[in-house]
Structures are given as structure tokens and as C-alpha cells.
Amino acid sequence: MLALSPDLVVANKEENRELDVRRLREAGVPVWVTDIETVDGAFTAMRRLFGEALGWGVPSWLTDAERLWAEPVAPDGRRMAVAIWRDPWMVVGRDTFTGDVLRRLGLVHAFADHRDRYPHVDLADLDTAALDLVLLPDEPYVFTQEDGPEAFTRVPTALCSGRALTWYGPSLLTARQALAAALA
Template sequence: MSLVPSLTELAWALEPGALAGRTRFCTEPPEMAARVPAFGGTKDPDVAAIAALRPDLVIANREENRREDVEALEACGLRVMVTVIDSVEEALAAIAEIGRALGREAEAAALAAGVREVLAEPLPVGPVRVFVPIWRTPLLGLGGRTYGSSMLEAAGAVNVLAGRERYPQVTLEEVAALRPELVLLPDEPYRFREEHAAEFASIAPARLVDGKLLWWYGPRMAASLRELRRLLAGARA
């Protein structure tokens, strides 16, 4: 049972037959969502139904899921793996850990090797200063000690809020003073749209991006790094 959308995708990629349950937000890949039943959401899982399912393992995440739900599942006698993923390296470690739990060490190692291959590739351009808003009102940005910030750095960016708390509240004036060269507008957790790009036009060129590039760890990491590098190269074109 997985309570984390990106780790549900990972479990399916490693061993589809092992996945007995998911949350209603676990919708990737579509063929998985069509076959695996949902048991509540990431913040409100159906603890009683999950306990009745009696999974051998429940996969959770410290940021995605609530402590009280994890504790309730554990009180039902279930084994819960709580992942902590605030960097690319921690994501790779989680892939290995989940691979071991599913008996798919070789498949997990192959996924991690693909990511490390991309990490070893030369960067297409020098460091590009980037700002990523994650909420609009109030304006919150992607700060340091987060997986998204680590992905930016691995792609060759400088996160202008890397020295701040994880998701600081900022003003447009504060952001402008940090001199970003590119603003990336993800579609999650806040769904930024084309009309929002104009709000940041006075600061730097703004590009709409798939939020999964920055938030989803697992089988899409290598492709996400390559897409982020393409976006950064475009900022210097």
C-alpha cells in the first residue's frame, strides 16, 4: 500500500503485482489507477479499510503524509515505511530501500543508475538563477533543504531561495532583488497558468512547467533532470 503518488508510481514500476492499494491522488500511471483500488487521500487515508486490507507494507512520506495517520496504521499492527526525501541523494536511497522491500533490488539499482548517468553528464550552460513559486496568495517560494531545490541544483540551477526556509513567504520585490534569470511556474501544488506569467514578467521570463519535474521522485527522475536542463539552456539561448 502506498500513500505517496510518486512512490506509488515507483512501486508499480518495480513490481506491479505487489501494489494492493493507493490514495485517490495516486493516478500515475493510468493503467495502475485503473487496476489498484484507492483508500482515501494522502492527508486522510481510510485507516480502517487499509487495516482490513492487511498489506505487508505501507509506504509513506514525512512531508506528504500526517504523523497521526502513520501512527494509527502502526497501531493496527501494520508495518509503515516513512521515507524522508529532501534531496536527490535521499530519493535514490529511497528507491533502493523500496526495491529491497519489494524484492526488486536489481530493478531499483537500474533506475538509480539511470539517474546517476544523467547527473554525470556535462551541464549545457553555466548556473542559471531560478525562482520557483509554489503558491500565489500568499506568495510562497521553493526554499532550501527540499527535494525540488536539490533537483534544480542537480540540473545546473541556482535556487535564489536556497538559503531560506523550506517554503518561505516572499514578495515580488524581494524576489526581484535576488535577480533570478528564470521563473518556473509549476502546476502543483498551486496550478499556475499562462495568465499568471505576466505577474512575474518584470522579474524574469516565466515558463509554465509540469510540477512533477520538481516534486516527483522515482522512475521519472532521469527524464525530469534532462527536461530541467533543457529549460535552463533555453533561458540562456
């Protein structure tokens, strides 16, 4: 990375190791570290990145995405979990961007109050009548029609785009509609 002589490296607290960030900074490379827990937090961080750090001004897609996600949605009421890994099973827990996306879609996030952000759970904790749906995204674990849904006998599952569920950026323009379609 140093050979590229970047003007700025954008890192994320969850996705990048602190050691790597420290080494880049020690080498004189400016590093912008994000720590995103909500959709609004993502919008704020992106506004600061584009406006303050890069001096580019706010892109129109960001303003459009903010408007889309500000629109109220009727409560869906379905209690659900998002599996993010298998063997061992892991789910989205508390204080996550994904959890806020679920809330903004009117869903009840079953693991929102768990002490961990990405807890390990037993399959029995997911395949239970206490849930209305388990969402199976295609990242970080690549759940597919053949790998994931077959593990569940008591609760319905839905496959979805991991990008729509977990990425903040231009994908937020289409994420709400894509997730609504997957949840239908």
C-alpha cells in the same frame, strides 16, 4: 486503507501526517517513511525500499536514472526561484529535493539559504531584477499560461512540469531533459 490489508505503506515526512503514520503502525501496518532532501537521498531511499524493504532488487530504471543524474552539467549561472503556491506566494527554500535538482541543472537557487523549507514571500521578492527567472510548475499549485506569468512584470517566468521538478521515482528518467527544455 486498513481494509486493503497492505503489506507495507510508503509515506513521506512532508506529505503525510505523523498522526496517520502512527495510527497505521498502531493498527499493525508496517509504514516506510521517507525524508528526501536530495537527488542522491532519493536514490538511496528507493534502493533501500526496493532492495531491503520489498526484497525485489533494484529496478533497471533506478540504475539508469542514477547514471543520468550523475552526469556533470555546466554551470548555467541563472539565479532563480521556484514558486509553488499563489495567494499567498510560496517558494521552494532550503534543504529540498527540488533545490538539489536546480543545483544539478547548474542553476543558482535564490532561496537555498532561507530559514524555511517553503517560505511565504511577497510578490515583490519574486518579481525583482535580482532574479533571472521564476519557475512556475503545475503542482502543487497549477500555474498555467493564464494564471501565474501575468503577475510578473520585471522577471521572466517559465512553466514546467511539477512532476519533473518534484517527484522522485521513474520520472527521474525524463525529468532532466524535460526541465532543460522548459528552462531553454
